[in-house]
Amino acid sequence: MRVRIKGARVLDPGNIDEKKDIIIHDHLIEAIVGPEKKEISTDTGIIDAGGLIVTPGLIDIHVHLREPGHEYKETIESGLLAAAGGGFTAVCSMPNTTPVNDNSQVTTFIINRAKKLGLSRVYPAGAITQGSLGDSLAEIYDMKQAGIVAVTDDGKPLENPNMMRRALEYCKGLNIPIFVHAEDLNLADGGSMNEGFFATFWGIKGIPNAAESAMVVRDIALSELTGARLHFCHISTGESVEAIRQAKKRGVNVTCETAPHYFTLTDADVKNYDTNFKMNPPLRSEQDRQAVIGGLMDGTIDLIASDHAPHSVVEKDVEFDMAAFGIVGLETSLSLSLKLVHDGFLTMEDLVRKMSKNPAKIIGINNDIKPGNIADLTIIDPDVSYKIDPASFKSRSKNSPFSGIQVKGRPFLTMVNGKVIYLNDKS
Amino acid sequence: MRFVKKDILDIESLEPHEISMILDTAQGMKEISERPVKKVPTLRGKTIVLFFQEPSTRTKLSFDIAAKRLSADSISLSKSSSSIVKGETLIDTARNLEAMNPDIIVLRHSSSGAAHLIAKRVNASVINAGDGIHAHPSQALLDMMSVREIKGEIKGLKIAIIGDIAHSRVARSDITGFSKMGAEVFICAPGTMIPMGIEKLGCTISPDIETCVKGADIIMMLRIQKERQDNILFPTEREYAQLFGLNTARLNLAKKDVIVMHPGPMNRGVEISSEIADAECSLILEQVTNGVALRMALFYLVAGGGRNAGSN
Numbered sequence: 001m002r003v004r005i006k007g008a009r010v011l012d013p014g015n016i017d018e019k020k021d022i023i024i025h026d027h028l029i030e031a032i033v034g035p036e037k038k039e040i041s042t043d044t045g046i047i048d049a050g051g052l053i054v055t056p057g058l059i060d061i062h063v064h065l066r067e068p069g070h071e072y073k074e075t076i077e078s079g080l081l082a083a084a085g086g087g088f089t090a091v092c093s094m095p096n097t098t099p100v101n102d103n104s105q106v107t108t109f110i111i112n113r114a115k116k117l118g119l120s121r122v123y124p125a126g127a128i129t130q131g132s133l134g135d136s137l138a139e140i141y142d143m144k145q146a147g148i149v150a151v152t153d154d155g156k157p158l159e160n161p162n163m164m165r166r167a168l169e170y171c172k173g174l175n176i177p178i179f180v181h182a183e184d185l186n187l188a189d190g191g192s193m194n195e196g197f198f199a200t201f202w203g204i205k206g207i208p209n210a211a212e213s214a215m216v217v218r219d220i221a222l223s224e225l226t227g228a229r230l231h232f233c234h235i236s237t238g239e240s241v242e243a244i245r246q247a248k249k250r251g252v253n254v255t256c257e258t259a260p261h262y263f264t265l266t267d268a269d270v271k272n273y274d275t276n277f278k279m280n281p282p283l284r285s286e287q288d289r290q291a292v293i294g295g296l297m298d299g300t301i302d303l304i305a306s307d308h309a310p311h312s313v314v315e316k317d318v319e320f321d322m323a324a325f326g327i328v329g330l331e332t333s334l335s336l337s338l339k340l341v342h343d344g345f346l347t348m349e350d351l352v353r354k355m356s357k358n359p360a361k362i363i364g365i366n367n368d369i370k371p372g373n374i375a376d377l378t379i380i381d382p383d384v385s386y387k388i389d390p391a392s393f394k395s396r397s398k399n400s401p402f403s404g405i406q407v408k409g410r411p412f413l414t415m416v417n418g419k420v421i422y423l424n425d426k427s
Numbered sequence: 428m429r430f431v432k433k434d435i436l437d438i439e440s441l442e443p444h445e446i447s448m449i450l451d452t453a454q455g456m457k458e459i460s461e462r463p464v465k466k467v468p469t470l471r472g473k474t475i476v477l478f479f480q481e482p483s484t485r486t487k488l489s490f491d492i493a494a495k496r497l498s499a500d501s502i503s504l505s506k507s508s509s510s511i512v513k514g515e516t517l518i519d520t521a522r523n524l525e526a527m528n529p530d531i532i533v534l535r536h537s538s539s540g541a542a543h544l545i546a547k548r549v550n551a552s553v554i555n556a557g558d559g560i561h562a563h564p565s566q567a568l569l570d571m572m573s574v575r576e577i578k579g580e581i582k583g584l585k586i587a588i589i590g591d592i593a594h595s596r597v598a599r600s601d602i603t604g605f606s607k608m609g610a611e612v613f614i615c616a617p618g619t620m621i622p623m624g625i626e627k628l629g630c631t632i633s634p635d636i637e638t639c640v641k642g643a644d645i646i647m648m649l650r651i652q653k654e655r656q657d658n659i660l661f662p663t664e665r666e667y668a669q670l671f672g673l674n675t676a677r678l679n680l681a682k683k684d685v686i687v688m689h690p691g692p693m694n695r696g697v698e699i700s701s702e703i704a705d706a707e708c709s710l711i712l713e714q715v716t717n718g719v720a721l722r723m724a725l726f727y728l729v730a731g732g733g734r735n736a737g738s739n
Contacts, residue, residue, distance in 0.1 A: 195623050196623050196624050197623065197624025197625075197627045198624075199622070199623070199624075200599075200622040200623055200624045200625050200627075200628070201439075201624075201627075201628065202539060202540065202561060203539035203540075203558070203559050203560040203561025203562065203596060203599060204539050204540070204559075204561075205560070206622070206623065272540075272543055273539070273540030273543050273544060317516070317518060318516055318517065318518070318544075319517060319536070319538030319539075319540060319541050319544060320538065320539060320540045320544075321538050321539065321540075321559065322538060
């Protein structure tokens, strides 16, 4: 069976940016051809993608799928449906499940469950330490054999700097990146939103910028000490962006991500104790938001990941300081990020790098649009306007601060292994 | 003019004319407490739930007496007597209360925003009796009432607030309220107790207590919350008293007719010296007396009293 994606701009930065047709045969990209090229076989299915953009499959390397253990928030299935609906052909699942993904059995469970579904791909991240407790290393090699692509104790930092040093050294030998949740818990001191006027106004305990940047600076030093690869998750402050910018200039082996909410919202948007605006790190000041955009523009911030963190009303419909941190993001990430393109901060090419190519590079996969490669593709409809409605999310959880906002652009089609797993209406 | 607010959640959401209306009404209520028979039938048949998730003596008693003087039926609920100890969420507790048709719920809670949270879910009027470190509107209103009573008006006064601003819902509400009513508010505290951006609420941070109290019409001392301290915000009470305690020498820097206030409970010898606490310039007990009248006014107004003001 063949499929021909017709009339789209094929945009694979560094490889191709042309109006071409892509012919997919079974699970592979067979050819990239001009419109004049006749069909190879008569049973070719046609996807009319005129006016749209085909990119290598988008990859979100920071997703909480919650299964095993918290299936009432999200399952691997609902999470992957959300990923497909968000245009993502692959996600990295965070290990803070119950049990924690700190051993190959859990890794294998996640991978098998995902495979059976035939939706977006899952590349699990394993825990750095057993139980993510920060005390002793998990069996990282064994998990790597089972399929993890990174390790992280995400949700919390590795507080002990010596433990972090040893983890970096160990992982360097295994060529596996560490994803860092940079937070100094003593400085965060149990806060619930960004420290500043708005926290003071609402009487909510604040989390200072330094809770993040102090840890970023520490871990840059440890990366320099060990020469190991390190990737900072969800960067939210100007100070962190600057520290990483300088580290990169010195040639330190670090990369980083930010999430759409950090370049879309600020702590001024936290109103009336709406817990859908509570996440960790918290929404920062306007100055930080601008610095994050600046970091995306000059390449300091390598990629955009959603930190998709589903929570049910049980965790969210409570007092602000008692509420769980986190928001869902898979189904709004692309639309919110496209605003950076519409506003002229990034080119479409930049965006594809940040949502597809750079994430792929970090987890070590090749998703070039080239004949012979696996057909994991996303088709973006960049100009359609719509209002975000969490009720329409495929995710089991609806904890989004973006309800009701008007955005421009969304995924039109998500293809994994040559199979269409998500198809929207064409504008 | 009509009073149209369903809830009293914070000072921020009250307009100056609403604050004036509350203070005027409270002034009228004060006389009731001075009668031999301290009861009027105004809120007969109304049910008021006093839901205090956090310990409180003075505020709870004040609300309770206020309810009884207006002939409302008041029922107290504490954390240990509610289903919160059984794991019930605040919203579920509020919904259950709502099902019993109370007219007013008075809520004291350790989480900032708790009153906002339930106000959105219940038809009853919600009066915030203190939420976390956010707001304590009835306290700020009674402070304003006490000041206005003595000084005639709030506008143009210099108010010095000294103490743990960061952890004080009273401070936030007072700063907002007094500056809304046209006073100039100065604050002073160790750097560890001044929350980021507090100036934007309408106050100036003084470098030391002497500067802060100089020429002040009102000095408000905040309680040092011993129970919240683990010696990370200041080293000892002794040193705190040296730097930020109100003593006679400092008091003499203020205006001659200065008034000293304290929302209570006081730590004598720490933030305030005993002789000042008991001095004539101290308004501390008057604040407590006015608290009852002020809370009667709040009940009366949210129960619709102000809405029918023109009809009788």
